[in-house]
Amino acid sequence: MHSAKWHARLLALALMLAGLGSIAYQVQVLNVPLSESEKDPVWIIDAQISFDARPRFPIKVRMFVPPMEEGYTTLNESFVSNNYGVHVNREAGNRQVTWSARRAEGRQYLYYRLMMTPRYGEDQPEPVGPQFRSAPKLDGAEELAAKALLKPIREHSADVETFISETIKRVSDLDNDNVKLLLGQDTSERNRVRLVDLLLAYAHIPAEPVHTLRLVESQGQIPELWLRTFNGEEWLYFNPMTGQQGMPDDRVVWWRGQGELLTLEGGRNPEVSFSFHENEMGALEMAQSLNQRNQRSFIDASLYELPLPSQHLYKVVLMIPLGVLLVLLLRSWVGVETLGTFTPVLIALAFRETQLFWGILLFVTITAFGLLLRGYLEHLRLQLLSRLSVVLTFVVVLMALVSLLGYKLGISTGLSVALFPMVILTMVIERLSIVWEERGANHVIKVGLGTLLGAVLCHFLMIQPFLSYFFFTFPGVLLCLAAVMVLMGHYRGYRLTELVRFRDLLNSKGETRP
Amino acid sequence: MIGWRTRKALRKRGVMGINRRNGDYVLRYNPRSQYPLVDDKIRTKELAKRAGIVVPPLYGIIESEHDIRDFADLVEPHQDFVIKPSQGAGGDGILVVGDRFEGYYRTTSGRIINPEEVDFHLSGILSGVYSLGGHRDRALVEYRVRSTPLFDRISFEGVPDLRIIVLRGYPVAAMLRLPTRQSQGKANLHQGAIGVGVDLASGITVGGTWHNHKIDRHPDTGHAVSGLSIPDWNTCLELASRCYDLTGLGYLGVDLVMDAEHGPMMLELNARPGLNIQIANDDGLIRRCELIEQHLEERGDHPLPEEWERVKFCQRSFAVYLD
Numbered sequence: 001m002h003s004a005k006w007h008a009r010l011l012a013l014a015l016m017l018a019g020l021g022s023i024a025y026q027v028q029v030l031n032v033p034l035s036e037s038e039k040d041p042v043w044i045i046d047a048q049i050s051f052d053a054r055p056r057f058p059i060k061v062r063m064f065v066p067p068m069e070e071g072y073t074t075l076n077e078s079f080v081s082n083n084y085g086v087h088v089n090r091e092a093g094n095r096q097v098t099w100s101a102r103r104a105e106g107r108q109y110l111y112y113r114l115m116m117t118p119r120y121g122e123d124q125p126e127p128v129g130p131q132f133r134s135a136p137k138l139d140g141a142e143e144l145a146a147k148a149l150l151k152p153i154r155e156h157s158a159d160v161e162t163f164i165s166e167t168i169k170r171v172s173d174l175d176n177d178n179v180k181l182l183l184g185q186d187t188s189e190r191n192r193v194r195l196v197d198l199l200l201a202y203a204h205i206p207a208e209p210v211h212t213l214r215l216v217e218s219q220g221q222i223p224e225l226w227l228r229t230f231n232g233e234e235w236l237y238f239n240p241m242t243g244q245q246g247m248p249d250d251r252v253v254w255w256r257g258q259g260e261l262l263t264l265e266g267g268r269n270p271e272v273s274f275s276f277h278e279n280e281m282g283a284l285e286m287a288q289s290l291n292q293r294n295q296r297s298f299i300d301a302s303l304y305e306l307p308l309p310s311q312h313l314y315k316v317v318l319m320i321p322l323g324v325l326l327v328l329l330l331r332s333w334v335g336v337e338t339l340g341t342f343t344p345v346l347i348a349l350a351f352r353e354t355q356l357f358w359g360i361l362l363f364v365t366i367t368a369f370g371l372l373l374r375g376y377l378e379h380l381r382l383q384l385l386s387r388l389s390v391v392l393t394f395v396v397v398l399m400a401l402v403s404l405l406g407y408k409l410g411i412s413t414g415l416s417v418a419l420f421p422m423v424i425l426t427m428v429i430e431r432l433s434i435v436w437e438e439r440g441a442n443h444v445i446k447v448g449l450g451t452l453l454g455a456v457l458c459h460f461l462m463i464q465p466f467l468s469y470f471f472f473t474f475p476g477v478l479l480c481l482a483a484v485m486v487l488m489g490h491y492r493g494y495r496l497t498e499l500v501r502f503r504d505l506l507n508s509k510g511e512t513r514p
Numbered sequence: 515m516i517g518w519r520t521r522k523a524l525r526k527r528g529v530m531g532i533n534r535r536n537g538d539y540v541l542r543y544n545p546r547s548q549y550p551l552v553d554d555k556i557r558t559k560e561l562a563k564r565a566g567i568v569v570p571p572l573y574g575i576i577e578s579e580h581d582i583r584d585f586a587d588l589v590e591p592h593q594d595f596v597i598k599p600s601q602g603a604g605g606d607g608i609l610v611v612g613d614r615f616e617g618y619y620r621t622t623s624g625r626i627i628n629p630e631e632v633d634f635h636l637s638g639i640l641s642g643v644y645s646l647g648g649h650r651d652r653a654l655v656e657y658r659v660r661s662t663p664l665f666d667r668i669s670f671e672g673v674p675d676l677r678i679i680v681l682r683g684y685p686v687a688a689m690l691r692l693p694t695r696q697s698q699g700k701a702n703l704h705q706g707a708i709g710v711g712v713d714l715a716s717g718i719t720v721g722g723t724w725h726n727h728k729i730d731r732h733p734d735t736g737h738a739v740s741g742l743s744i745p746d747w748n749t750c751l752e753l754a755s756r757c758y759d760l761t762g763l764g765y766l767g768v769d770l771v772m773d774a775e776h777g778p779m780m781l782e783l784n785a786r787p788g789l790n791i792q793i794a795n796d797d798g799l800i801r802r803c804e805l806i807e808q809h810l811e812e813r814g815d816h817p818l819p820e821e822w823e824r825v826k827f828c829q830r831s832f833a834v835y836l837d
Contacts, residue, residue, distance in 0.1 A: 332533055385642075437606075437644075440705065492538060494524055494531040499517045502531075504728045504793055506523050 008486050015483035022476030032302075033283035036469040040117050040286055042075060043215050044277045047112040049262065049270065053104040057266035059084075061099040064211075064255030065112060068095075072116045072252065075286065080111040094255045108267065116252075117286065136201050145178035146202050153199075160205055161236060161245065164196075164229055168243040171196050193225050193240045194258070206230060208256055209240070213274060215250040221274045223254055223261060284469075303472055311472075316349070316462075318471040321481050323348055323458035328488055330457070335495030336450040337443075339431050344454030347428065350421035351459040359459075362402070363425065363452060370395045370429035371444065374436065388433055392426050399425070528801025529792055535765075536786075539803070543682065543764025544785050551761050552783040556600045556654055558761075565760050567753060568779045570596075570771075576653040582636050586629060588655060596659075597636065599644040600652040605700045607644030609635055610658060622658075623671070623699070659781075660774040664745065668692055668710070670734040672699030676712070676750060676770040676778070679787050679799070683758035684806045684824050685751045686799060687832070688712040689791040690719060690744070695734045703790050708732060710739045711795030715833035717747025723793035750778045751828070752821040757783060759818075797832075805831050 026032040033040075053059055065088070068074050079086045084099040099110050138146055149170055157163040171179055171192055182195050193209050200207045211223040226247055227238045237247035255261070264270045288304070303314055323345035330336040338344050351359035370391050377387045399422055428451070436444045461467065471477055494502075524531075530539075551557055562569045573595055574588040575581075589595050589611075597609040609632070612622040619627050636653050638644070645651040661673045672693035679686040689709045693699045696706030703709050708729065710722040722729045722739040731738055744750065754768040757780065767787025770778050792799055809827060818824070 335532070382643075439603075443704075490537065492531075492534045494521055494529075495533065496516060498531045499520045499524070501726050502524055502529050502793065503520070504723075504726065505527055505529055505796065505798070506520070507728070 005490055008490050012483040012486040015479045015486065019476045019479030019481075019483065022479070023474045026474055026476070032473060034470075035466055036282070036284055038283045039280040040283045042115055042117050042279045042281045042286070044279055045114045045116070045213070046275045046277070048273050048275075049110040049112070051108055051264055051267040051270040053106060053108050053267050055105055056103070059099075059101045059104055059108070059266035060264075061110060061267070061270075062096050062263045063112065063272070064259070064261055065095050065097050066114065066252055066254050067093060068116070072118060074114065074116050075281075075289065076113075076115040078111075078113045080113070084110065092257065094257065094259075096255075117281070136198060138202065142182060145181045146199060149176075149178045149182075150199060150203055154203070160229055160231060163203070163205060164200065164207060164227065164236075164238050165243045165245060167196050167199050168227070168238060168240055171199070172241065172243070189225060189241060193227065196227060196240055197258075200229075209258065210237075210256045211254045211261065212247065212251040213254050213276075214248075215252060215276060215278075217276055217278055219273070219275045221276065224251075226251075228256075303475065315468050315472050316352070318475060318478065319462040319468055320345055320349075321478055322467065322471065323462050325481050325485060326458055326461055327454050328485060330450075330454050332488055332491055333493075333495060335497030336453060337447050338451045338454045339428065339435070339447055343424075343428060343431065344451050345458050346424045347451065347455035348458035348462055350424045351455065352463065354421050356456070356459060359421070360452065360456070362399075362421070363428075363455075366395055366398055366402075366425055367429055367432060367448060369398055371432060371436065374433050375441075388430055391429060391433060395426055395429055396422070524798075528798030528804070530789055530799040530803070532789065534800065535789060539681070539765040540786055544766075545762065548762050549785055552763065552766075552785050554600050555598060555602075555782055556652060558783055559654070559656075561760055562757075562780055565756065567756055567760065568776065570657040570659055570773075570779050570781070573655040573657065575600075576636050576640065576655065578640070579637065582633050582640075585633065585636065585655075592657075594658040596656050597632070597639070598654050598656070599639040600654055601649070602639075602644040602651075605702055605705075607635075607639055612658065659771045659779065662745070662772050662774045664742070664772070665690070665692065667735055667737040668732040668739050668742070670694050670699070670732070672697075672701060673771055675701045675781060676744070676772065677709075677787065677791065678751065678754035678768045678770065679791060680754050680758050680766045680768055681803050681806050682764045682810060683755050683818055683821070684809075685714060685754050685828050686802045686806065687791050687795050687797070688714060688751075688754075689794045690742075692732065692739075694724075694732070703788060708739070709790055709794040710742075711791070711797075712744060713832075713834040714751065715829040716835050717744040717750070718742065718835055719744070720834055721794065721796055723790055726790065726793060728793060728796065745772065746777045748822070748825060751825040753778055753780055755821040755824050802832055 027034060047063070049061060049063060051061070061084075065077075066072075067090070079088075079097060079099070081099055083104070084101045087098045087100070089096055089098070097112065153163060153166045153170055157166045170176065173179060174183075174187060179195070182198075183191055197207060197209055207227055207229040210226050210228050212226050213221055213223055225240055227240045228235045228247075229238070230236075236245065238245050239247075262270050262272050303311065306314065324341060327338060327341050327344050331338060331341070347359075347363065354362060373394055374387065374391050377390060382390070432444055432448055435447055551561060556572075556575060559569050559572060563572075573592060576585065576588075593614065594610075594612045596611070599607040602608070610622045611619045611632075613620040615626060617629070619629070619632060621627065639651055639653040642649050642651050659673050661669070665674045669692040674690055674692045676688060676690055678688045689711055691701040691703065692708050692710060693701050694706050694708055698705070701707050703723075706725070708722050708724040711720040712718070713720055719740050719742040722732075724733060730740065750770055753770060757766060757768045758764065761783060763783070763785055765785075765787075767784035769781045769784065771781050773779055789799070806828070809831075819827075
């Protein structure tokens with residue numbers, strides 16, 4: 001007996017852990033939103049490209065767009081232009097869009113829009129970076145200056161990371177003669193980065209400049225230059241001006257290499273302006289839209305993959321165990337007497353179709369009528385089975401009358417009783433009749449009210465949208481319910497009603513007899 | 515936990531709740547396969563007779579329409595008799611004939627009925643009007659128990675009966691069930707009969723219960739329910755105790771009646787006896803059951819002792835009135 005108890009407890013624990021584990025996995029790893037209303041940030045990045053077209057020249061505009069390698073998922077990308085051909089190609093880790101047109105006149109405007117989100121951006125193919133590059137050719141004075149610069153850098157560094165930091169620090173020292181020589185007159189950021197890159201290349205350190213934009217509500221942002229190196233596992237980012245290591249999370253790599261953002265043929269005065277705007281989108285909606293475009297989201301291998309009618313069905317069906325658990329608690333813990341365990345849940349399902357008010361009205365009137373008829377038939381001394389058959393026949397007749405009446409009066413919504421509630425009502429009347437046979441009329445009233453109470457509570461529980469979402473999205477919660485049910489199977493304590501029933505036992509002198 | 519203090523107090527008194535009874539006693543000690551033995555009164559009676567337990571003598575069994583035609587011959591030698599459905603519940607369908615009057619029958623409530631009505635009643639029983647789930651049933655015709663005048667002062671019509679709860683052959687508690695006006699002569703607590711606890715050691719009644727309340731007097735007659743001595747008390751307990759060996763049901767409610775002439779007789783058995791016996795005795799069943807279980811554990815693998823020994827143990831352990 002005790003071993004069975006421990007066995008049950010272990011089973012309950014295992015079920016509970018399995019259920020919680022599956023929910024935790026879905027939340028932590030698959031990023032499934034916990035509630036339907038959960039929102040995800042969505043960034044909308046607009047790039048406006050404008051230029052003056054040169055008459056009688058074919059136009060070709062090339063612009064880098066983000067390769068979307070790590071950390072983000074593209075929701076939507078659009079290229080808007082009038083009379084331009086659009087073409088996107090990938091090249092050396094960059095993505096480039098090309099707009100082209102044979103003829104155009106006046107100021108031209110092209111638009112690029114990217115919508116992206118940080119969710120689901122985790123799992124990306126292993127990045128591969130440069131491992132080795134050959135040293136560039138330098139002429140006499142420059143080679144000397146480079147060597148002179150690299151010597152202390154090499155001495156003050158231990159590995160690639162410190163080497164790069166040290167290089168950035170040295171190049172930032174604009175008073176240094178060697179730096180002056182190598183930079184020439186141009187001390188711009190871009191040239192300094194070029195020099196850092198050159199020095200690193202000369203020392204055979206693999207590194208590359210990347211152009212980044214920051215995800216912050218803004219207008220007219222200018223791409224910021226960063227330097228990155230590949231340590232064999234991941235990219236390490238350096239700020240080429242400060243030497244600071246590690247790029248903030250809110251920066252997106254737009255393109256890499258020394259190239260210009262925009263290259264224009266057949267036009268003049270090109271301008272690019274970025275605007276960043278943050279928006280929100282329902283996590284579920286987002287996953288569904290990603291799924292439609294065959295992108296990875298938590299919808300894979302979930303009930304959301306089912307066809308829509310089946311989804312609607314399962315949204316209801318998965319709530320049934322919750323209702324059953326509630327009835328179980330009502331019976332074994334509170335002590336409410338109901339018709340079986342499943343009947344109140346079935347009635348609650350019927351309420352879904354009839355609406356609660358009409359459902360209760362229907363339940364009470366038709367059940368009362370059925371039982372009254374039963375009482376009358378008792379005088380005729382009919383056999384149980386024929387008595388029940390007569391009762392059920394008249395219940396159906398009454399339902400038809402009620403529906404007809406409702407239709408004539410124009411309250412069709414509530415009273416258009418569907419097949420399902422009818423079947424359940426007849427079943428309830430049959431079972432209540434049997435209770436009447438076995439336990440008497442008082443007990444029927446008690447059980448009938450208990451069943452109605454259970455059904456109403458189940459109904460309220462089962463129509464909660466957040467619960468229905470939760471159960472449908474995290475079916476593992478059913479295992480947790482099963483765990484509670486297993487534990488309830490060994491509940492030996494008093495029912496709440498028994499606290500009242502046995503209260504006279506406590507009012508006595510209270511002495512415990514030997 | 516809601517009502518934590520009440521729960522604690524009830525636990526301390528050893529009060530048994532429904533969950534506890536179902537889980538730790540009925541489910542544990544009563545094999546489902548033995549239930550038909552107690553659900554069918556004819557089978558219970560035959561079993562008891564073979565084991566030498568006193569039951570109301572059986573006059574005959576009505577199994578078919580053919581038997582109904584011979585009914586008059588069957589009851590010819592008996593002045594009074596009882597007709598019962600074999601698988602009825604809650605005392606429904608029981609017809610008690612106390613006398614004859616010029617070819618008519620007179621029920622104990624004074625109604626005169628003709629033989630055709632009795633035939634109709636019998637055919638109703640056979641077709642399952644009173645049986646659980648409407649199955650075909652059998653009717654039994656048996657000796658009418660005559661109430662001893664002893665309980666007249668605290669009983670309203672009908673025949674009182676004695677419910678004894680037996681755990682693995684050990685009587686746990688006893689309660690006299692007395693009909694009231696409300697229960698319409700039926701000794702069923704759900705229908706308003708009163709229950710009166712009985713001291714196992716002496717057979718003297720202690721106090722009563724009616725609708726979950728403790729009472730001192732019978733609601734109809736107004737007489738005190740305590741202090742009454744039940745005759746042949748040890749025979750009653752031994753009879754009840756033997757019903758365990760009979761059925762193999764470890765947690766059993768045994769219903770006995772006290773016949774004016776024949777003394778205690780076993781009427782029927784119940785595999786899920788009710789819990790109000792605790793209020794009648796003002797004592798918890800758990801407390802008593804655990805004492806017995808402990809005693810059985812100490813005995814280990816020894817075979818069960820004789821009835822009188824088991825009864826002695828319980829009388830020693832649960833005595834209320836000390837000599």
